[in-house]
Amino acid sequence: MEASQLERIAAQIQRSPFARSLGIRLEKLEEGHAVATMKVREDMLNFQGNPHGGAIFALADTAFGAAGNSHGTKAVALDMTISYVSAVEAGALLRAEAREESLGNRIGFYRITVTDQAGSLVANVQATVYRKREPLPGFDGS
Amino acid sequence: MEASQLERIAAQIQRSPFARSLGIRLEKLEEGHAVATMKVREDMLNFQGNPHGGAIFALADTAFGAAGNSHGTKAVALDMTISYVSAVEAGALLRAEAREESLGNRIGFYRITVTDQAGSLVANVQATVYRKREPLPGFDGS
Amino acid sequence: MEASQLERIAAQIQRSPFARSLGIRLEKLEEGHAVATMKVREDMLNFQGNPHGGAIFALADTAFGAAGNSHGTKAVALDMTISYVSAVEAGALLRAEAREESLGNRIGFYRITVTDQAGSLVANVQATVYRKREPLPGFDGS
Amino acid sequence: MEASQLERIAAQIQRSPFARSLGIRLEKLEEGHAVATMKVREDMLNFQGNPHGGAIFALADTAFGAAGNSHGTKAVALDMTISYVSAVEAGALLRAEAREESLGNRIGFYRITVTDQAGSLVANVQATVYRKREPLPGFDGS
Numbered sequence: 001m002e003a004s005q006l007e008r009i010a011a012q013i014q015r016s017p018f019a020r021s022l023g024i025r026l027e028k029l030e031e032g033h034a035v036a037t038m039k040v041r042e043d044m045l046n047f048q049g050n051p052h053g054g055a056i057f058a059l060a061d062t063a064f065g066a067a068g069n070s071h072g073t074k075a076v077a078l079d080m081t082i083s084y085v086s087a088v089e090a091g092a093l094l095r096a097e098a099r100e101e102s103l104g105n106r107i108g109f110y111r112i113t114v115t116d117q118a119g120s121l122v123a124n125v126q127a128t129v130y131r132k133r134e135p136l137p138g139f140d141g142s
Numbered sequence: 143m144e145a146s147q148l149e150r151i152a153a154q155i156q157r158s159p160f161a162r163s164l165g166i167r168l169e170k171l172e173e174g175h176a177v178a179t180m181k182v183r184e185d186m187l188n189f190q191g192n193p194h195g196g197a198i199f200a201l202a203d204t205a206f207g208a209a210g211n212s213h214g215t216k217a218v219a220l221d222m223t224i225s226y227v228s229a230v231e232a233g234a235l236l237r238a239e240a241r242e243e244s245l246g247n248r249i250g251f252y253r254i255t256v257t258d259q260a261g262s263l264v265a266n267v268q269a270t271v272y273r274k275r276e277p278l279p280g281f282d283g284s
Numbered sequence: 285m286e287a288s289q290l291e292r293i294a295a296q297i298q299r300s301p302f303a304r305s306l307g308i309r310l311e312k313l314e315e316g317h318a319v320a321t322m323k324v325r326e327d328m329l330n331f332q333g334n335p336h337g338g339a340i341f342a343l344a345d346t347a348f349g350a351a352g353n354s355h356g357t358k359a360v361a362l363d364m365t366i367s368y369v370s371a372v373e374a375g376a377l378l379r380a381e382a383r384e385e386s387l388g389n390r391i392g393f394y395r396i397t398v399t400d401q402a403g404s405l406v407a408n409v410q411a412t413v414y415r416k417r418e419p420l421p422g423f424d425g426s
Numbered sequence: 427m428e429a430s431q432l433e434r435i436a437a438q439i440q441r442s443p444f445a446r447s448l449g450i451r452l453e454k455l456e457e458g459h460a461v462a463t464m465k466v467r468e469d470m471l472n473f474q475g476n477p478h479g480g481a482i483f484a485l486a487d488t489a490f491g492a493a494g495n496s497h498g499t500k501a502v503a504l505d506m507t508i509s510y511v512s513a514v515e516a517g518a519l520l521r522a523e524a525r526e527e528s529l530g531n532r533i534g535f536y537r538i539t540v541t542d543q544a545g546s547l548v549a550n551v552q553a554t555v556y557r558k559r560e561p562l563p564g565f566d567g568s
Contacts, residue, residue, distance in 0.1 A: 018194035052160035058196025079363040081223040081507040221505040223365040302478035336444035338484025
């Protein structure tokens, strides 16, 4: 895949309304590999005053979605398992890195790690996509 | 547990900044059982134009967190597995129902289902909490 | 599907060498629904003297595989999450029940519960299959 | 921990009846790290003629259990998620490697990979233990 194609995919992913609303930035996109970051804002806390598990998950999911769609073929999540390894505080800068473990015609397997600014492990994710027989917009071979 | 205590827990959960920002409403809270709803807004979509997996997860997580903390003891998520059973569209009104499958001194097991307004299954979640030896605020035995 | 076809599928599943070696019995098979039982033998214990997680999983997996293949189309497991809800003892008679939550052309979603003879929950499983475009042997439309 | 202590733990794990019945060998044990191997025998196949998911899981579970108990404290599995990345054939020599991702007082997080003799990824596992306040036999501080 040419760099310009990856840039087009990255640009599409960056336009995700939900990721934008959470201030998630896609820092890196290669085929089967993506890095995204997010600062935990006050409006991402749960009632206990800790970062909401859903916000941490959304960051991991965004990196995963980027890696899963990085080949130009539309991929949808089937299963995701998140383990919350350690607590983080409001204001933390989180980094999610998604790596493709295996890619088949219809199924792709991924592992994602979420770390904080000190490099400590915050969450581990194992995830699977189903790849549709549809190219991403603008990747229809034309 | 008295109804007034459950109401106090429900009020705490309702104040979760992240759940509020997503418009999530806690519709029901009983010991080991919670129902929450969320309308999928335009700002919850992913780059493909579908509801972001992270938003669906956040709803399920909120119902789970409510059920897990419903006994007045602070509970934190360990592991959550979500299966995305079927796609939903923007504007859908989603309902997450969390049921406690087993409760031990330190560990609790839950199953959560997310359905749409027609009752169709959107996502299944299986999840586990670790229960700290800390009461929720206001539940310190006093 | 006719009863005779389900019987043929059940007969195939019963011939699984691994399930046979563990003494697993397929008690019931309907489309999208299966029940299997297993007695925890002494040779199924782990080094702590408890039933090995792998043996409990194998029972759940067998019920899941039966339900997943019950439509006459070859299905393979993608992801399975098991939560070990409560401990059981050697000699326990376990029962796994698999229910299809959703069935698509290529993907099927299942929940499996493992209970003991008293009906107590031993393990919860959430699992997903990929359905190949291949009939089971003897189901090739002929 | 002294090498002699790890050897004692390894010896205990090796005596697991279920692991023995499957011919699983514990090849390596360090604190938070274990490697186990298993040859897929004819009696480990499923009804489709492929290695039974339960047998592959049992190998991963054994490596995980070894790593989880490697500190001399009794650990029990809470949740395990297995993704079946690629198919293997009867006769394959499988290798499971478990790595501790994080260890707390009561909870430990692990990732396990199963590979074949060519080093190809067969399965990914993400797993969590609960650590009891009990030493393993022979590790009671005396």
